[in-house]
Amino acid sequence: MRATHQRLYINVDHVATLRQARRTDEPDPVAAATLCEDAGADGITAHLREDRRHIQDDDITRLAGTVRTVLNLEMALTDEMLAIAERVHPFQVTLVPERRQEVTTEGGLDVAHDPERLAAGIARLKRAGLRTSLFIDPAREAVERSRDLGADAIELHTGRYATTGGGREALAALREAAALGAALGLAVHAGHGLTVRNVAPVAAIPEIEELNIGHSIVSRAVFVGLAAAVREMRAAMDAARGVGAASAGQGATR
Numbered sequence: 202m203r204a205t206h207q208r209l210y211i212n213v214d215h216v217a218t219l220r221q222a223r224r225t226d227e228p229d230p231v232a233a234a235t236l237c238e239d240a241g242a243d244g245i246t247a248h249l250r251e252d253r254r255h256i257q258d259d260d261i262t263r264l265a266g267t268v269r270t271v272l273n274l275e276m277a278l279t280d281e282m283l284a285i286a287e288r289v290h291p292f293q294v295t296l297v298p299e300r301r302q303e304v305t306t307e308g309g310l311d312v313a314h315d316p317e318r319l320a321a322g323i324a325r326l327k328r329a330g331l332r333t334s335l336f337i338d339p340a341r342e343a344v345e346r347s348r349d350l351g352a353d354a355i356e357l358h359t360g361r362y363a364t365t366g367g368g369r370e371a372l373a374a375l376r377e378a379a380a381l382g383a384a385l386g387l388a389v390h391a392g393h394g395l396t397v398r399n400v401a402p403v404a405a406i407p408e409i410e411e412l413n414i415g416h417s418i419v420s421r422a423v424f425v426g427l428a429a430a431v432r433e434m435r436a437a438m439d440a441a442r443g444v445g446a447a448s449a450g451q452g453a454t455r
């Protein structure tokens with residue numbers, strides 16, 4: 202298969218985590234987004250959690266006005282979040298499950314639970330002209346249900362792959378789910394827990410068009426700076442994909 206550019210969307214949530222530790226105005230996730238774009242990010246991802254533990258409403262408004270690539274808004278399917286998405290009009294909405302006590306998004310969306318509500322939410326986002334993606338576990342049933350629900354894309358949860366040290370079974374599940382998703386006509390994304398050390402096998406899965414990566418890049422940025430951290434990830438993805446530096450920066454969907 203011809204080597205293709207895989208989009209790298211950077212999740213800036215944890216820049217906001219650092220700011221919220223002191224409730225000041227630095228570091229600013231919006232400034233971070235600009236730096237990421239300058240360093241080659243294809244998109245910016247931010248999760249407006251219901252508890253507002255990191256990203257704030259004003260961050261989303263400012264990101265929507267500042268991002269030059271595309272903005273991917275991660276959110277739970279609630280009336281409040283749907284109204285925010287309609288107002289700020291990001292390029293893409295990724296629906297994620299949320300539990301208040303969790304440290305991070307622990308599992309994929311339960312797409313079998315209340316499918317009517319999910320389908321209605323997706324339809325509402327589509328009416329607003331927004332691309333929709335569902336963050337799901339890499340399982341056949343979840344992929345098929347996502348297609349039935351009318352989503353444009355799925356984002357495969359790579360958490361199990363990451364926490365099992367790149368385990369073979371977890372990787373096989375990602376490969377199978379990616380192939381099935383693409384065969385069903387869904388765009389396939391992936392993310393969670395990816396680092397420069399474990400990204401290669403996931404980046405090499407041909408059907409995966411987009412990776413959403415946050416914590417490891419922001420962590421690495423503390424030592425080498427954000428631009429260098431973004432470039433390291435880009436290089437790791439390109440090497441895994443067999444893409445030459447010449448084609449870097451292409452492939453954004455808008």
Ligand code: PXP
Nearest residue numbers: 306336392393394413414415416
């Ligand atoms: N994708 C989704 C849907 C997420 O919820 C998160 C975490 O907010 C990420 C990707 C990024 O995960 P990480 O910060 O571990 O790279």
